[in-house]
Amino acid sequence: MATAVGTAGQVTERSGIWEWMTTVDHKKIAILYGITSFFFFVVGGIEALLVRTQLAVPNGTVIDADLYNQLFTTHALTMIFLAVMPLGVSFFNYFIPLQIGARDVAFPRLNMLSYWVYLIGAVMLTASFFLGGAPDGGWFGYAPLSDRAYSPGSQMDFYVISLIILGISSLIGALNFAVTIINMRAPGMSMMRLPVYMWMTLITAFLLILSLPVLTVGLIELYFDRNFGTHFFAPEMGGDPILWQHIFWIFGHPEVYILILPSMGVISEVIPVMSRKPLFGYAAVVFAGAAIGVLGFGVWSHHMFTTGLGTVPQVVFSASTMAIGIPTGIKIFNWLGTMYGGNIRFNTAMYFAVSFLVLFTIGGISGVMHASPSVDSHQQDSYFVVAHIHYVLFGGAVMGMFSGMFYWFPKITGRFLDETSGKISFWLMFIGMNATFFPMHFLGISGMPRRIYTYEEGLGWDTWNFVATVGAFILALGVLFFIVNFFQTMRKPRTAPADPWGGSTLEWATTSPPPDHNFDVVPEVRDRDPLWYNRDHGISLPARPEHLHIHLPPPSYFPMIVAMGIGLIGVGLLSHLALSFVGVAVLIYGIWGWSLEPTS
Amino acid sequence: MGRSGPGRIIAIVVSLLITAAVSAILWYWFHESAFLGADFMSTFEPASENAQRIQDIYVLIFWLAGAVFVGVLALTLIFSFMFREKEGVEAKQIHGNSRLEVLWTFIPVIIVVVMAVPTFNTIIDLEADAPDDALEVVARGYQWWFEFEIPELGVVTANEVHIPVDRPVNFRLESADVIHSFWVPRLMGKKDMVPGHVNQIWFTPHEVGEFRGQCAEFCGLSHANMRFRVHVDSAADFDTWVAAQTADAATSEDEAILAGMQQFTQSGCIGCHTVRGNDLAAGVAGPDLTHVASRGTIASGTLANTPEDMERWLSDPPAVKPGSLMPNLNLSDEEIDRLMAYLDSLQ
Amino acid sequence: MAAGTHEVEHHTSLGVDNRKLLMWIFLASECLFFGTLISTYLIFKGQSLVGPYPDDILDIPLTSLSTFVLLMSSLTMVLAVYGAQHGRLGMMKAMLFATILLGVGFLGFQVYEFRHFAHVGLNLGTNQFGASFFVLTGFHGLHVGIGVAYLISLLFGSMRRSGLGKDRALWVDTAGLYWHFVDIVWIVVFTVVYLIPS
Ligand code: HEA
Ligand code: HEA
Numbered sequence A: 001m002a003t004a005v006g007t008a009g010q011v012t013e014r015s016g017i018w019e020w021m022t023t024v025d026h027k028k029i030a031i032l033y034g035i036t037s038f039f040f041f042v043v044g045g046i047e048a049l050l051v052r053t054q055l056a057v058p059n060g061t062v063i064d065a066d067l068y069n070q071l072f073t074t075h076a077l078t079m080i081f082l083a084v085m086p087l088g089v090s091f092f093n094y095f096i097p098l099q100i101g102a103r104d105v106a107f108p109r110l111n112m113l114s115y116w117v118y119l120i121g122a123v124m125l126t127a128s129f130f131l132g133g134a135p136d137g138g139w140f141g142y143a144p145l146s147d148r149a150y151s152p153g154s155q156m157d158f159y160v161i162s163l164i165i166l167g168i169s170s171l172i173g174a175l176n177f178a179v180t181i182i183n184m185r186a187p188g189m190s191m192m193r194l195p196v197y198m199w200m201t202l203i204t205a206f207l208l209i210l211s212l213p214v215l216t217v218g219l220i221e222l223y224f225d226r227n228f229g230t231h232f233f234a235p236e237m238g239g240d241p242i243l244w245q246h247i248f249w250i251f252g253h254p255e256v257y258i259l260i261l262p263s264m265g266v267i268s269e270v271i272p273v274m275s276r277k278p279l280f281g282y283a284a285v286v287f288a289g290a291a292i293g294v295l296g297f298g299v300w301s302h303h304m305f306t307t308g309l310g311t312v313p314q315v316v317f318s319a320s321t322m323a324i325g326i327p328t329g330i331k332i333f334n335w336l337g338t339m340y341g342g343n344i345r346f347n348t349a350m351y352f353a354v355s356f357l358v359l360f361t362i363g364g365i366s367g368v369m370h371a372s373p374s375v376d377s378h379q380q381d382s383y384f385v386v387a388h389i390h391y392v393l394f395g396g397a398v399m400g401m402f403s404g405m406f407y408w409f410p411k412i413t414g415r416f417l418d419e420t421s422g423k424i425s426f427w428l429m430f431i432g433m434n435a436t437f438f439p440m441h442f443l444g445i446s447g448m449p450r451r452i453y454t455y456e457e458g459l460g461w462d463t464w465n466f467v468a469t470v471g472a473f474i475l476a477l478g479v480l481f482f483i484v485n486f487f488q489t490m491r492k493p494r495t496a497p498a499d500p501w502g503g504s505t506l507e508w509a510t511t512s513p514p515p516d517h518n519f520d521v522v523p524e525v526r527d528r529d530p531l532w533y534n535r536d537h538g539i540s541l542p543a544r545p546e547h548l549h550i551h552l553p554p555p556s557y558f559p560m561i562v563a564m565g566i567g568l569i570g571v572g573l574l575s576h577l578a579l580s581f582v583g584v585a586v587l588i589y590g591i592w593g594w595s596l597e598p599t600s
Numbered sequence B: 001m002g003r004s005g006p007g008r009i010i011a012i013v014v015s016l017l018i019t020a021a022v023s024a025i026l027w028y029w030f031h032e033s034a035f036l037g038a039d040f041m042s043t044f045e046p047a048s049e050n051a052q053r054i055q056d057i058y059v060l061i062f063w064l065a066g067a068v069f070v071g072v073l074a075l076t077l078i079f080s081f082m083f084r085e086k087e088g089v090e091a092k093q094i095h096g097n098s099r100l101e102v103l104w105t106f107i108p109v110i111i112v113v114v115m116a117v118p119t120f121n122t123i124i125d126l127e128a129d130a131p132d133d134a135l136e137v138v139a140r141g142y143q144w145w146f147e148f149e150i151p152e153l154g155v156v157t158a159n160e161v162h163i164p165v166d167r168p169v170n171f172r173l174e175s176a177d178v179i180h181s182f183w184v185p186r187l188m189g190k191k192d193m194v195p196g197h198v199n200q201i202w203f204t205p206h207e208v209g210e211f212r213g214q215c216a217e218f219c220g221l222s223h224a225n226m227r228f229r230v231h232v233d234s235a236a237d238f239d240t241w242v243a244a245q246t247a248d249a250a251t252s253e254d255e256a257i258l259a260g261m262q263q264f265t266q267s268g269c270i271g272c273h274t275v276r277g278n279d280l281a282a283g284v285a286g287p288d289l290t291h292v293a294s295r296g297t298i299a300s301g302t303l304a305n306t307p308e309d310m311e312r313w314l315s316d317p318p319a320v321k322p323g324s325l326m327p328n329l330n331l332s333d334e335e336i337d338r339l340m341a342y343l344d345s346l347q
Numbered sequence C: 001m002a003a004g005t006h007e008v009e010h011h012t013s014l015g016v017d018n019r020k021l022l023m024w025i026f027l028a029s030e031c032l033f034f035g036t037l038i039s040t041y042l043i044f045k046g047q048s049l050v051g052p053y054p055d056d057i058l059d060i061p062l063t064s065l066s067t068f069v070l071l072m073s074s075l076t077m078v079l080a081v082y083g084a085q086h087g088r089l090g091m092m093k094a095m096l097f098a099t100i101l102l103g104v105g106f107l108g109f110q111v112y113e114f115r116h117f118a119h120v121g122l123n124l125g126t127n128q129f130g131a132s133f134f135v136l137t138g139f140h141g142l143h144v145g146i147g148v149a150y151l152i153s154l155l156f157g158s159m160r161r162s163g164l165g166k167d168r169a170l171w172v173d174t175a176g177l178y179w180h181f182v183d184i185v186w187i188v189v190f191t192v193v194y195l196i197p198s
């Protein structure tokens, strides 16, 4: 009897692309997510490079005010919603089932739906550039500037509709991940034996589940203001622009932890494995993560210190915001504690992880400076904030993701990314990012406001702006090196063993890349670091059974149809309402077929 | 480098040296940039008592934050050098240490408290109502310029306002359209101008001079070109300025000026601009031009108030200032010359 | 090929079916959705600059009746779940049908109310009350509508030869969670919008 791996899932023999379009395998979906989000990372990066080029010298003339406003808005939206969040989702998808010892996520078809909806939202947002202009009201689209009266074109409609669609995608994904982690753990894996990465994923999922609906309601209200004559946020009829700010930031602040927690999870895997030590203070790291998640819902008004909140709210939100530094500090020190006494293997993944500690701390302490309303009255809407957000978002979230890419690449592809090239790109990115974003502190201190497409010369801003622009290109070169590294590596043979780093979590217990069904036998979990426990206690993995018959769900094209329905509804809301009804019909057809489709 | 004897000491020394060097360079740059913008928009060169209060707390938090940074950087470097992979060394399998964990929870708590308490005091003082003797100035944001009004003195002007030194000034912040933000870094932190709301910001300037401000909340196409100036005058200078501003527009028998005045009516300028003393000109969509010639800049700091720049402005405002709500009126050169003669007379 | 390790289907860590857990967590998300809408309504309560004001046009007796209809639908839903769990299929179908009817009845009331309000001059753009009232109750109505469609699909499913399959009880139970949630939200909306005087 031949190996039974091939029988897993009744993949109908189809051409490759169709297989990718209808797959419900979490690993394939992860790869789709990964490639798409990296593509959009480059798009967002190119937008940033254009922004930086315009700002390189005073009175720049490279792009005009209109395009500039579109660029910085879409830069932020692209980086946040199309690049960094989905990049995180890509890793979630790949490693949730592998780390908890499951065959797949709880709802494989919903998983694919989430990808399709993301793709449609992403294409819609980006296509707006060619359909009358991209959103240009800043990524938090403050009313009333985003109202019809001041943004008459369809630009902010694109903003509203694509964010709602992307929100649907994230919500579906988050629900799926939450259920999977809570309910599909391998035997023996209690919650307090979950890998830290899984904990951070779970917290992220709950942040999404609880914050996205708030944004959705805000966007709906904004859409009604723009199109159906309501005045939620326009002052004329008694509406209130400040309400939009509250709604946006009740979502927006949890959102920034949605961006950082996945990377914190990644480095909580990389640092212990490379230090060859268990994570220092597992429980503390987990609880600190949860505390960040909870506190994250109680600090939103720190984005509004200058709107005239009044004394008491300023004091309250200042206190809660500063308090967030404490659990975050606990994590930083626990990671340092993990390195202490280790025998640290400094490969590229570890370089990125260690740089996270320093870069994120810089961003964190500038955040704590913002947390003082008095100080923030100078820093708000100045380049000091731009420095803060890029230290946490790039130095934190993106560097963490790169660490994860180098760490898990062998598991995903069976190949090692080239280390020399990897270190070159690390240093280029590290130097580039500091050269780009550190000077922004100085710019902020000398009074440069953000979101300005031009500035006068001789205000003391010239030098540092130029340095920042040069830095951005160095940074781009680093990313370019990584891309080249990727393509070169993909041409090499597969050499990676199951467990190249001596990892402790279950994904290292299966082959690299893993088979469709992930594990021949799902290992029994006896410890927080199951593989190390097995190693130390001489327990070997149970032998692969001679006959393996594992049932995997068949591919399905219904997710694609449902997503098309959602997309059509969106297009209808942007153009002719009638189209939305076609969309509803497609949606109903898709759901109908979905529920009748046999899953075995 | 290893973990024993001299290796360990070298690792620590090298790490501390790097940390010290990085910190020194950063400190120098911070210091430089704070003063580079000193004549313009530095947030670190307070020229009012209230801004000084902010500065005090800024400096305190800055040092504490700096200390945290130095600590984390030093530890990261030390551990990276000290525990670098080495043949034949086993990593210590420790899972945690409660005492240490309590310690590094407790220290940040203290730091946070040290930051928070003075912050709260500052908020309470700065957010309190302005003293009774404060001069009341209404600042109104428009896309993309500022209107200033001193009701008690009857002054209305745009983009450049004068205030007396050593007397509290209370700005009432309003907006005519979208959200703008009022920010003169050297005089005070910023506060938003929100349509439908009235915010207040007050301070007592203690230095005579010209201070630059800029709209700090994104407000559309020409947000970058929404600048203004606050002149802090000695009491005598301030009175002179007020007297000049409250006067009606100068009248003249000069033919060129009269022709310009007529042109001003013909070209429709009167529909948007007020010139007190010229009864036809009572528009309110644009800045009050009664004393436009007395201002140093036009179009909210985008252009200097020189004949060349005025000509550029009148010939095509949106070309100078994207999106400007003053349209291109397709004026001929002669018309512009006539208008400029009139505008120049509005001292 | 038959021998070998067979995956035990539906092994779950909590012992709750994934689909049901999904519904629970989804409803948590919905709480925030309606929470935001209700907050918006509360924030704009009494902020209308022009009429019609709530006191002028809200018809409390009529809406009490429609609320009663919706509450009854929760009762029939409970009975439908009972029927599904205890294999009493006739009861299940009848009660699903009753729930659908009651849900449609509630929607009928709402359509009538909306049309009436439009008739007396309250539209989305009229004032803050109109905007926040229509958006809040409209999205609630949308949820009821989706619930009705959901129940209809279950009813049709149960009339196939194979019925709802071995997961019958689970399907109906999960739909019931959704239905009760939407009902509870209505109770809050009814209290906030109709009962608490402005
Ligand atoms: C990944 C994203 C991310 C993360 C993690 C954070 C983390 C934090 N942020 Fe940041 N923030 C953003 C993304 C993020 N932020 C973005 C995008 C904006 C701008 C939005 C916009 O306007 O466009 C913003 C804006 C922003 C503001 C508003 C600024 C303004 O517009 O005026 C404030 C104000 O308080 C703030 C505070 C904080 C704080 C206190 C933290 C804390 O969580 C940081 C905690 C970490 C540390 C403190 C470092 C480690 C701790 C120690 C080593 C222990 C010892 C330290 C102390 C005791 C201080 N942030
Ligand atoms: C995760 C989020 C994220 C990330 C990763 C980044 C990454 C970068 N950001 Fe972004 N940024 C934001 C989130 C992010 N940003 C947000 C939220 C705002 C606020 C927006 C607002 O105000 O509304 C902002 C605003 C913002 C501004 C301020 C604009 C303004 O206020 O006017 C600037 C200015 O320099 C900037 C620059 C950059 C740069 C240079 C990068 C670089 O790190 C990018 C590096 C990546 C690349 C460069 C891609 C690599 C490209 C290639 C490999 C192709 C090679 C091609 C060529 C060389 C042509 N960003």
Ligand code: CUA
Pocket: B141, B144, B179, B180, B181, B215, B216, B217, B218, B219, B220, B222, B223, B224, B226
């Ligand atoms: Cu006004 Cu920016």
Ligand SMILES: [Cu+2]
Pocket: A252, A253, A256, A299, A300, A302, A303
């Ligand atoms: Cu925040």
